[in-house]
Amino acid sequence: MKVNIGIVGFGEFSESFLDIWLQHPGVGKVVGAELIADRRKHISETYGIEMYSSYDEMLEKVPELNCVGIFSQRHQHGPMVIQGLKSGKHVFSAVPMGCTEEEVMEILKIAEEKRLIYMMAETCYYFPCAVWCRENYQAGRFGKFVYGESQYYHDIMDMYGSFSAQGDNWKRIAGIPPMYYATHSMSMLFSAIDQYPLDVTCFGYEDTEGDGIYGKGNNDWDNPFSNETAILRMSGGGIARINEFRRCGNVRPTSYITGLYGDKGAYEGSGNQHLFSRNVPQNGEFTSETVSDEINTFNFVNNKGKMREEDGRTDYFYMMGFSKIHNLKRLPQNLLTIDQNAHVNAVMGHNGSHIFLVDDFVRAVITGKLPPVNPWMAATYTITGIKAHESAMLGGKTLKIPYVGKAPDDWGTIDFDEKPY
Numbered sequence: 138m139k140v141n142i143g144i145v146g147f148g149e150f151s152e153s154f155l156d157i158w159l160q161h162p163g164v165g166k167v168v169g170a171e172l173i174a175d176r177r178k179h180i181s182e183t184y185g186i187e188m189y190s191s192y193d194e195m196l197e198k199v200p201e202l203n204c205v206g207i208f209s210q211r212h213q214h215g216p217m218v219i220q221g222l223k224s225g226k227h228v229f230s231a232v233p234m235g236c237t238e239e240e241v242m243e244i245l246k247i248a249e250e251k252r253l254i255y256m257m258a259e260t261c262y263y264f265p266c267a268v269w270c271r272e273n274y275q276a277g278r279f280g281k282f283v284y285g286e287s288q289y290y291h292d293i294m295d296m297y298g299s300f301s302a303q304g305d306n307w308k309r310i311a312g313i314p315p316m317y318y319a320t321h322s323m324s325m326l327f328s329a330i331d332q333y334p335l336d337v338t339c340f341g342y343e344d345t346e347g348d349g350i351y352g353k354g355n356n357d358w359d360n361p362f363s364n365e366t367a368i369l370r371m372s373g374g375g376i377a378r379i380n381e382f383r384r385c386g387n388v389r390p391t392s393y394i395t396g397l398y399g400d401k402g403a404y405e406g407s408g409n410q411h412l413f414s415r416n417v418p419q420n421g422e423f424t425s426e427t428v429s430d431e432i433n434t435f436n437f438v439n440n441k442g443k444m445r446e447e448d449g450r451t452d453y454f455y456m457m458g459f460s461k462i463h464n465l466k467r468l469p470q471n472l473l474t475i476d477q478n479a480h481v482n483a484v485m486g487h488n489g490s491h492i493f494l495v496d497d498f499v500r501a502v503i504t505g506k507l508p509p510v511n512p513w514m515a516a517t518y519t520i521t522g523i524k525a526h527e528s529a530m531l532g533g534k535t536l537k538i539p540y541v542g543k544a545p546d547d548w549g550t551i552d553f554d555e556k557p558y
């Protein structure tokens with residue numbers, strides 16, 4: 138069996154996956170759909186794939202597709218994912234899962250009933266700081282989770298490209314509540330400690346810029362907040378702090394864990410410096426080590442060698458390529474050097490995570506097993522953000538987070554020792 142995938146939406150993001158789909162050994166046919174004619178032309182001329190003028194047209198004209206990839210704008214995913222699942226396709230989708238609790242729950246229901254793969258392509262799940270914290274937390278080095286903080290900082294005026302397909306109406310969409318796009322921050326922390334949130338209190342920073350993006354009547358959600366901070370009580374009793382800032386004097390990296398504290402060990406990250414300490418007074422143990430060498434990336438694209446701690450860079454190239462903590466053995470080996478013949482540099486963007494995500498999806502579809510970020514995890518991250526914004530709109534009222542359930546016991550997760558393609 139091969140993955141035959143139809144990709145929907147060719148704005149800024151999906152092109153950085155296209156060389157990977159085309160070169161992955163488990164992928165057969167790749168076609169695309171895009172509403173904007175110039176974008177369609179660019180993709181068909183550059184990659185030589187068939188392009189259709191809409192999602193509907195693609196579904197109708199290419200019945201042999203068994204999968205779709207949703208890369209439309211962030212507020213459009215829910216209904217398009219549901220359409221894909223209802224037409225019997227496995228779905229790979231950019232984050233977030235949806236913008237309402239109902240959309241998210243419907244995706245879970247259809248995917249479970251039909252046993253179709255729904256995978257939210259969460260790039261931050263494979264960010265090196267997240268992988269490092271996950272592996273070391275699960276190895277017991279932190280002890281029990283006490284407190285953690287992660288964030289996604291991206292100024293809205295630096296994101297115009299992501300809303301340009303909306304034309305003159307772009308501000309109506311750009312003003313989406315920051316917490317509706319909190320899956321990056323949440324996935325890094327929650328997957329490391331394998332817990333889910335029970336309650337949320339969130340406050341919003343009411344925007345004062347006056348440029349017509351935020352504020353009642355300006356956007357489709359009547360959202361006044363450009364920055365939001367949530368405090369969450371987690372299922373194991375610890376506390377998480379999530380920041381989603383869209384007017385913020387911060388440069389890249391945009392998403393990272395600043396601190397993860399257990400009762401025995403603590404990770405702290407700042408730019409290219411990553412530290413881990415242990416403090417177990419009862420055993421006389423007190424150690425502190427630099428773990429930057431395992432987390433900082435090898436900048437394959439510019440062939441500059443490993444990012445060094447002292448470089449202190451926080452710009453875009455910080456996020457290019459793999460790091461030592463990544464398990465490269467599980468990937469198809471032809472993809473490790475894909476940057477050398479790729480059409481765009483961004484193929485190695487988001488710390489090489491695009492390659493891991495495509496490989497997760499291909500393995501899941503071929504084996505019928507769940508990807509590491511399974512639909513219930515994606516639903517937890519997405520619905521928590523939706524509830525956080527609701528809390529902010531209520532002046533910080535503490536709200537319960539609905540429990541979305543978990544993967545059925547008889548639906549296992551992919552095993553990276555298997556060679557399914």
Ligand SMILES: NC(=O)c1ccc[n+]([C@@H]2O[C@H](COP(=O)([O-])OP(=O)(O)OC[C@H]3O[C@@H](n4cnc5c(N)ncnc54)[C@H](O)[C@@H]3O)[C@@H](O)[C@H]2O)c1
Nearest residue numbers: 146148149150170171172191192209210211231260299302
């Ligand atoms: N790190 C990450 O995970 C990450 C990074 C960047 C973007 N994203 C997400 O990826 C998605 C795409 O981002 P982008 O910046 O490329 O957005 P974009 O607006 O530039 O591109 C979306 C494209 O989808 C097309 N489209 C919409 N409806 C369609 C339909 N029915 N048929 C065919 N085409 C359709 C639009 O014409 C547009 O060109 C967004 O949801 C964004 O949030 C995720």
